[in-house]
Amino acid sequence: MDGRNTPLKAPAFILLGPPGAGKGTQARRLEERFGLVQLSTGDLLRAAVAAGSEAGARAKEVMDAGGLVSDEIVIAILDDRLDRPDTAQGVILDGFPRTTTQAAALDGLLARRGQSVSAVISLEVDDAAMVERISGRYTCATCGEGWHDSFKRPATPGICDACGGTEFKRRADDTAETVASRLAAYHAETAPLIDHYRARGTLERVPAMGAIDDVAQALSEIVRRHETA
DSSP: OOGGGSOOOOOEEEEEOOTTSOHHHHHHHHHHHHOOEEEEHHHHHHHHHHHTOHHHHHHHHHHHTTOOOOHHHHHHHHHHHHTSGGGGGOEEEESOOOSHHHHHHHHHHHHTTTOOOOEEEEEEOOHHHHHHHHHTEEEETTTOOEEETTTBOOSBTTBOTTTOOOOEEOOTTOSHHHHHHHHHHHHHHHHHHHHHHHHHTOEEEEEOSSOHHHHHHHHHHHHHHHHOO
């Protein structure tokens, strides 16, 4: 039987937020706590390229030419990923959809599996505070765990708590100027999407300027509520 026609009825959550809001960190916590699978567009593209899938090959061709991967390719890669058995307990989408066009495509992918969007969680942040937050962040080069000079440091300096790695990296574009530009682009691009999900009654807002554990607790309560609904 084609898995795409088998109703899984697993929860599907969308995590929205500007650069630096903590989407990746919070998505990983939800993944660990509830068995959800985190689906990040960037990770999906890299994995598809590495695997040499048909959609991955198309994505690689575009990226090698310096272009932006089209919605069609991204959706095809997401479609393939949703077919894998580990998504049966539910997924949390990190960074997708970004537009109402992508939202409509996602609705179609989920509907074919007997699913729908359970909740869209918007991490609400203060733009001015994002400059400090983003400029101080770095990640473990081995496992990708996120860290920060002020807000989230490893228990032992220079050693990742998650995997024991000792190599870390920072994004070259994490500067005040580029952060301001990315925030402006996020608001312009995502505002219609937030209105779209608010009109559908699936939007949840979570203040995300507080402690990581507090934000995680608020997100967990939302997920738990929808899982038991």
